[in-house]
Amino acid sequence: ESFLVKKVWRFLKKAWDLGVDDPRIFFHCLKVGIALSIVSLFYYMRPLYDGFGGNAMWAVMTVVVVFENNVGASVCKCLNRICGTSLAGSLAFCVHYLASKSGHKFEPFIVGTSVFLLASVATFSRFIPSVKARFDYGAMIFILTFSLVSLSGYRVDELLDMAHERISTIIVGTSLCILVSMLICPIWAGGELHALINRNMDKLANSLEGCTGEFFKSNGGLGESNKESNEKLLGFKCILASKANEETMAKFALWEPAHGQFNYKHPWKQYLKIGASIRSCAYCLEALNACINSDHKIPESIMKHVSDTCLRVSSNASSVIRELAETIKTMKRSSTIDVLVGEMNSSVQELQEDLKSLPQNETPIIDMIPVLTCVSLLIEIANRVEAIVDA
């Protein structure tokens, strides 16, 4: 039993740490609570209650379902919900009208087939990538509303009234959501994306330096402590896995209004491109890292011959990346970037010269070459990134 208690305790501890690490989670939870409390006022205040009737539960439902972690996602869901509901509602009304005109006998069939057909088509549309990216939730709401309205239409006849009420409650719910999520400690998907890309660039620079440092440790001084360097290695692993995250953020960022340093038409897609470039650098690092961990032993002479230049290349590349990160952060074209890229290129050339003049008697250049490959790739990428960043 005490084992169970311990387990639960550890679980709670971990959960709490999660929140302490990122206090915005707490804020988000409180925001959900606040939004729900405001909505529940609709139940308690008589006049409002009379206005919205039993449908007030739709407002509650909307808040719960639509409220998301960042503003973009909330706005996207809200608009989807409103559009889906109104579209489905009006379509269902048309079908209902047609069905009632065609006589009592055919009514169930018409309603039934239309539900079947439209549900299938809408489900299909959710598989189309361009629809899925933007209107996935809307399509679901469309099916839901359409089937609810056209089926309940069979029983209830005050369809128009109901539709009116339903849509007004949903609008109340959604606008409340948008307001709360934008006004109280807003978390912008765009800002998150911005920060993520920035963080990834820093991580990349650190990992690059860390890896090469590790590789030439025997020469290049004592190197850092094991734990710290491990953390740096972990850094680029994060980059490898962050693709899905970036895409979601970029998707939601498109829905956000102008805020802070970002305009409405901020080129979010560029972030994805930059992210992809960063990731391709990280792939190189992964390969490089594999070399570091392999157990080939490298003759001292060769090590000595190249290590200085290699370290210079990597530190130059890192400073290019850091400068780019800075550029992105401040969104101002950096004046020193060209100089830095030039330095990096010249150090790469130096390295190539070094290699040519290598004492040609041993092979395990093997373990060193990827550094070069990686670095030359880095230059390409750095150049590309530089060209991209005009935001």
Next chain:
Amino acid sequence: ESFLVKKVWRFLKKAWDLGVDDPRIFFHCLKVGIALSIVSLFYYMRPLYDGFGGNAMWAVMTVVVVFENNVGASVCKCLNRICGTSLAGSLAFCVHYLASKSGHKFEPFIVGTSVFLLASVATFSRFIPSVKARFDYGAMIFILTFSLVSLSGYRVDELLDMAHERISTIIVGTSLCILVSMLICPIWAGGELHALINRNMDKLANSLEGCTGEFFKSNGGLGESNKESNEKLLGFKCILASKANEETMAKFALWEPAHGQFNYKHPWKQYLKIGASIRSCAYCLEALNACINSDHKIPESIMKHVSDTCLRVSSNASSVIRELAETIKTMKRSSTIDVLVGEMNSSVQELQEDLKSLPQNETPIIDMIPVLTCVSLLIEIANRVEAIVDA
């Protein structure tokens, strides 16, 4: 105007192709239609209608919201929905009871605070990774039901009746969903995962052969046509991006009952490990590919010296991977795998010998070395994968 028509037409064409490529999408859409039609019968059949009352709409809603592409996801959502609803319902009932005992004056406050608190806590729990992976949807439903019940409890007093009806309609809806998704052309998340891993292995083998083939094209005959080899390159890019997909599938596969060749306790997590190994091979390939596309020119002599052995290494590695794919497909331990791995190892050693005996006068071994790095990594990975596959 004709431009618009054309655009719409192209969009529809593309959507249709999507379905033709993967007919299961059509089946899925039809399944949703069928499930909805069956549910709508509840509205038309008098006796059933009387039993479930206006709450029958909850059955419709459940079907729409819960029905997912693969069986695992549907089951997961169904169970989440049932658990979330019952838990929240009973909790809300307790709170309501307490509130009504404490007198009319305090009731709104107690209800309000409990909604606020529980909503915040439940939202927080959705951020805990282990909860998020399994009960994300359940937590949302919990908040939804709790707030609906405790708020509506303030007005309606036949709470027990309502709860009973609500839960029975949801159970009807969910069991219908599970039945339809399992009985009519089921798509199993487990099967999908299995096929995905298999496909990825084949792609990896093809890419590996394609890349090395491309690299030594000048020697190794005419090589394949440009388009085909490009497709092979694309192959490993898919692997790089398939991580999120694999994880989702594995998550849902855990919820699936035994089916086909898979037992209930099929080691789905192993698939993730294998997937990760495949991906690390793909990272190497990415680096290798960068070498191929670089514009270093390699002296003929060196090319001739190693190309045969390199090609042999890569084809051996590919056949190991293919054999592993076969092993996974049939889930039987392959008898030839050890021989193949042995062959691969010996060819790698041969390559190392070759490198040692290289005419030591030119440097651009640069461009060739990654092949070796990659291959030696491959061996490691292949061995690890082999150890893993006992399923």
